[in-house]
Amino acid sequence: MNKNVNISIIGTGNVSWHLGHALVDAGYAINQVIGRNEVNTQSYAKAFNADPVYSVNDLDPSVDVVFICVSDDQVQQVEEDIPAFDGQIAHTSGSMPLHPKRENCNVFYPLQSFSKDVAVSFSSIPILLEGHSVEAVSLLREIAQNLSNNVYEVSTDQREKLHVAAVFANNFTNHLFEQAYNICVENNIPFDILHPLIQETAFKAIHANPADSQTGPASRNDQTVIEKHLSLITDKNQRTLYRVITDSILANNETKL
Amino acid sequence: MNKNVNISIIGTGNVSWHLGHALVDAGYAINQVIGRNEVNTQSYAKAFNADPVYSVNDLDPSVDVVFICVSDDQVQQVEEDIPAFDGQIAHTSGSMPLHPKRENCNVFYPLQSFSKDVAVSFSSIPILLEGHSVEAVSLLREIAQNLSNNVYEVSTDQREKLHVAAVFANNFTNHLFEQAYNICVENNIPFDILHPLIQETAFKAIHANPADSQTGPASRNDQTVIEKHLSLITDKNQRTLYRVITDSILANNETKL
Numbered sequence: 001m002n003k004n005v006n007i008s009i010i011g012t013g014n015v016s017w018h019l020g021h022a023l024v025d026a027g028y029a030i031n032q033v034i035g036r037n038e039v040n041t042q043s044y045a046k047a048f049n050a051d052p053v054y055s056v057n058d059l060d061p062s063v064d065v066v067f068i069c070v071s072d073d074q075v076q077q078v079e080e081d082i083p084a085f086d087g088q089i090a091h092t093s094g095s096m097p098l099h100p101k102r103e104n105c106n107v108f109y110p111l112q113s114f115s116k117d118v119a120v121s122f123s124s125i126p127i128l129l130e131g132h133s134v135e136a137v138s139l140l141r142e143i144a145q146n147l148s149n150n151v152y153e154v155s156t157d158q159r160e161k162l163h164v165a166a167v168f169a170n171n172f173t174n175h176l177f178e179q180a181y182n183i184c185v186e187n188n189i190p191f192d193i194l195h196p197l198i199q200e201t202a203f204k205a206i207h208a209n210p211a212d213s214q215t216g217p218a219s220r221n222d223q224t225v226i227e228k229h230l231s232l233i234t235d236k237n238q239r240t241l242y243r244v245i246t247d248s249i250l251a252n253n254e255t256k257l
Numbered sequence: 258m259n260k261n262v263n264i265s266i267i268g269t270g271n272v273s274w275h276l277g278h279a280l281v282d283a284g285y286a287i288n289q290v291i292g293r294n295e296v297n298t299q300s301y302a303k304a305f306n307a308d309p310v311y312s313v314n315d316l317d318p319s320v321d322v323v324f325i326c327v328s329d330d331q332v333q334q335v336e337e338d339i340p341a342f343d344g345q346i347a348h349t350s351g352s353m354p355l356h357p358k359r360e361n362c363n364v365f366y367p368l369q370s371f372s373k374d375v376a377v378s379f380s381s382i383p384i385l386l387e388g389h390s391v392e393a394v395s396l397l398r399e400i401a402q403n404l405s406n407n408v409y410e411v412s413t414d415q416r417e418k419l420h421v422a423a424v425f426a427n428n429f430t431n432h433l434f435e436q437a438y439n440i441c442v443e444n445n446i447p448f449d450i451l452h453p454l455i456q457e458t459a460f461k462a463i464h465a466n467p468a469d470s471q472t473g474p475a476s477r478n479d480q481t482v483i484e485k486h487l488s489l490i491t492d493k494n495q496r497t498l499y500r501v502i503t504d505s506i507l508a509n510n511e512t513k514l
Contacts, residue, residue, distance in 0.1 A: 095482050112454060114472070128450075150453070152450060157444070161489060165436070165451060168437040168440070169458065170472070171473030171474075173434070174458055174462060176425045176502075177430070184418075187414070187419070188415070193409060194419075196381045198427075198459050211438070213370070213431055220328070229421045237505045238425075240501060244498065245432055248494045252432075
């Protein structure tokens with residue numbers, strides 16, 4: 001394990017938490033955790049055996065890589081606020097571009113939905129890299145490959161599109177699982193009944209083109225069941241979701257004809 | 258294994274295919290496969306070592322249970338067309354009620370999305386029962402428990418609501434996986450990159466309340482990313498889906514405040 005690479009982390013959110021742990025587990029030394037929130041910064045620094053620092057101006061300039069793990073809208077500002085130093089910077093955001101001007105800015109995007117309380121195994125998480133120089137990408141690839149078996153180099157354009165796809169595949173599907181959960185709870189039905197179906201849905205999406213696994217009233221244009229379902233749904237938002245997604249599936253059917 | 262229960266199946270679709278195989282695997286004898294399509298009926302009958310029959314009027318009246326595996330809109334007609342006999346009838350539809358009048362009509366609903374080409378393990382599939390009599394439910398429960406470890410008795414109301422929930426949890430999420438797939442393909446990105454995320458999404462939905470796992474631009478009301486994503490989406494349907502589901506997540510956030 002290459003412990004000669006010295007790493008600092010900016011930010012104290014979910015990505016920082018999971019990335020920091022993965023780096024420590026892989027044998028990397030974390031030099032500093034840099035955050036504005038004193039309590040969080042101290043707690044993260046303690047967890048990673050690092051020094052807590054409260055401003056990017058106090059960055060130790062001897063560090064090899066600084067990971068920026070802040071919310072998307074703060075990424076560029078943080079990139080520009082970091083004082084000049086000889087190491088590399090990498091932000092961890094799916095939707096932010098490669099900084100156009102600062103040459104040592106790069107991207108190291110672990111594509112996963114992180115919740116602080118849920119442990120993740122980094123080894124299967126795809127890590128998407130982008131950099132200004134061959135040297136920077138090579139250094140980041142080495143780190144990434146020590147954390148994960150799925151390391152890709154993708155352009156800003158591809159990463160941005162992938163982030164949109166990830167919103168569909170994760171955020172939006174989770175929101176639909178939440179609707180299913182609520183319908184069960186409201187009708188005294190154990191949500192466990194739907195667990196095998198949820199597992200099967202994910203299994204099929206991974207093992208076949210999802211278009212080939214589409215079933216249900218909309219895919220067979222069964223207007224009787226669609227109307228019945230709409231009459232059973234009392235929540236306004238749920239009815240809108242049902243209508244719009246059904247229409248989208250129906251439109252798909254037509255395209256396929 | 259109770260091989261004294263004699264079973265026939267009406268219909269030659271996906272449910273018939275998988276239920277028939279599960280029954281045979283559990284040691285049940287299939288007496289007749291009844292269908293209008295001669296080729297399918299013969300092929301299914303052969304697979305189940307049963308006799309092919311082309312009209313419900315030719316039902317062998319000595320049979321103990323007849324499973325109706327036809328499309329939802331044909332269920333009630335088939336229930337009424339079956340000649341009087343001493344056994345039990347069970348339809349396998351999530352959205353159709355218990356027949357209000359015919360006393361030997363019941364419900365045996367395996368809650369799963371069946372595709373003919375994808376093998377399923379029936380043992381984890383929930384089977385939802387409803388019947389007019391204790392005796393009928395008891396007979397169906399015995400069969401169900403020989404196929405699955407998850408057998409429930411639920412009312413028509415609950416089953417109908419559960420079917421709506423299943424549409425959200427399976428049909429609709431699969432449609433969103435399809436959007437993610439299409440975005441990847443259009444941008445020369447291997448869909449494999451999203452597999453771990455899809456698995457994690459399902460894993461979290463099963464191990465926690467989905468509301469607690471919601472992440473993404475809408476859940477943190479990040480209008481910059483939302484607007485950016487909308488500008489990146491070229492497909493009209495995809496944009497509508499993105500907008501409506503985002504609005505629904507935003508409305509949820511407000512309720513939680």
